[in-house]
Amino acid sequence: MVPEIKLSSSCLRLLLWLALAPPITGFGAPLITEFMASNGSGLADEDGEFSDWIEIHNPDSTPISLTGYHLTDDAANLDKWTFPAVTLNPAAYLVVFASGKNRADPAGRLHTDFQLSAEGEYLALVAPDGVTVVSAFAPSYPPQFENVSFGLGEPESSPVWSFFSTPTPGAPNASGTRAGPIFGAVERNPPQPVTGPLTITASVRPANDPVATVKLYYRRMFAAETMVAMTDDGTGGDATAGDGIWTAIIPGAAFAPGEMTRWRFVAGDTTGTETKEPAYRDPLDSHQYFGTVAQDAGVQTALPVFHWFTSNPGGAGTDAGSRGAVYYDGEFYDNVLFSLHGQSTAGFTKKSYNIDFNRTQRFRWSTNAPRESGIDLLTNWADKSKVRHVLAYEVMRESGVAAHLANTVRVQQNGIFFSTADFVERGNEDYLDRAGLNKNGALYKVYANTLNKSAGDTGTSGVEKKTRKTENNSDLQALIDGLALTGTALNNYLYDNIDIPRCINMLAANSVIRNIDMHRKNWYIYRDTGRSEEWAILPWDLDLSQGRTWNTQYTYFDNGLYTDGYVITGDAIRLVAELFAAPATRAMIMRRIRTLTDRFLQPPPAPGKPENELYYERRLNEQS
Incomplete structure (x- = not known):
């Protein structure tokens, strides 16, 4: 025996x-x-x-x-x-x-x-x-x-x-x-279901003592949670008994077209020590649930679909904001913060929003870009064409400007069509790095500053520092002081401290897209800190471009298409004014405008020449 x-x-x-x-x-x-x-x-x-x-x-x-x-x-x-x-x-x-x-x-x-x-x-x-x-x-x-x-x-x-x-x-x-039981691979982003039921698995192993229980909590939209005991005994949908992979099934009643279903796990060992997955340790910077959205056959569009779920839609239109969930391109993000973005557009029926993602779930909006801590969802409500903002950034990038990534999406809110809007990359270290700039450089977003010392502008007035936030703004103040010089001293300062080629290219592209909204606001000033130490202007907020304007009668809602004037744009900014004023740099800008015009603003095609060889005609056809 x-x-x-x-x-x-x-x-x-x-x-x-x-x-x-x-x-x-x-x-x-x-x-x-x-x-x-x-x-x-x-x-x-x-x-x-x-x-x-x-x-x-x-x-x-x-x-x-x-x-x-x-x-x-x-x-x-x-x-x-x-x-x-x-x-x-x-x-x-x-x-x-x-x-x-x-x-x-x-x-x-x-x-x-x-x-x-x-x-x-x-x-x-x-x-x-x-x-x-x-x-x-x-x-x-x-x-x-x-x-x-x-x-x-x-x-x-x-x-x-x-x-x-x-x-x-x-x-x-x-x-x-x-330490309680340790979670390995869990069901995070399953293929988007048509309807339920949905099998959910979680790999769980002991840390100190044997695993005793694993529970799944799920909820449809904002309803109360339902608990299901997970099994590892080869029953209830579990594939193999005792392999450490626990299984539960969310029933079909928990799914509806266009609605979200969320779930979380809790595992306990024989001492009663529990582990949650997600851990949800910080309610302000972590996700509480995994989830998915059931397919909705009624949504027929060529645009990427951005699913937004919130129990407080009105709160998202305030500075304090409100939290909700996002589903985009096959990934689900929970406990996301939406808050009001912008000044002029705050009064629009369809507003712009800041979207802040948790440290535990950074946002993947493109396979060609790093994950982001946040993005801007900008309204195109006032633009009847719905394409200007995205095309303006595209022309900038195609011209060699370190401009934001942007694309148009269809927004579904709580399973219902809400709007079309534009994703625009945030101005931060990730943007600088993705655009080939120095991610350790200083980046300032300008709200009310023209770099003009005689006008009362300072290094701290009307700007928001987006990087190197532990430092003061003395570098920007030094730039404003340098631009206050005159004559030969100013000329020498410009060549010693300004990234002339980058600024020339940016200003030429700005003229080609006829951006009329770069003045006391709506641009970045960037310094290649720790490297060349040179400054450059970078683009931001390009919606009033390519024929759009603002006037006192119709404000943003003028339906006219304006094509004349504005070869020189942005000259309310002292740096821009000096680059246009100096004969050598002005000639550089004009030559670059010529080459960009030849590329993007070609004359009507000769008989027999296809329109698709023209930049704007081709891109408008592709986006229609």
């Missing part, structure tokens, strides 16, 4: 710990005992930057040489980063920054060539042979939170994996918040 073997609860917990925790290969084996994957304001590196970090501990009573050991975040590349000749004394701790800076000077701070993902990923310490994994979080560590570390609570006594709101890099860990 085979004897029955019974494990004590402490023994079982130790086995579970060994499944997650760094495997110990014997005496003299170092351990990863703590790490931080979202360092916002904790331990700074030697550059003053808050990089991710990993703590290595020697639990032995004799020194350990780390020479040739490796750290990696890729199970397929175990020797990704290699330790130099460093020794870890008995009971000592070593902090390695996971910054991507790749520094391996044994006399200095150590930096890996990779960074850690706050969403959770593989992390391992590997022996010098490049094969033996000494200490690992596999397949991944749990999702992490800003300024909270994860590690082994009181490693010399009880092996409990915990979160630490007070991290201790380079020192023994105290007791933290016990």
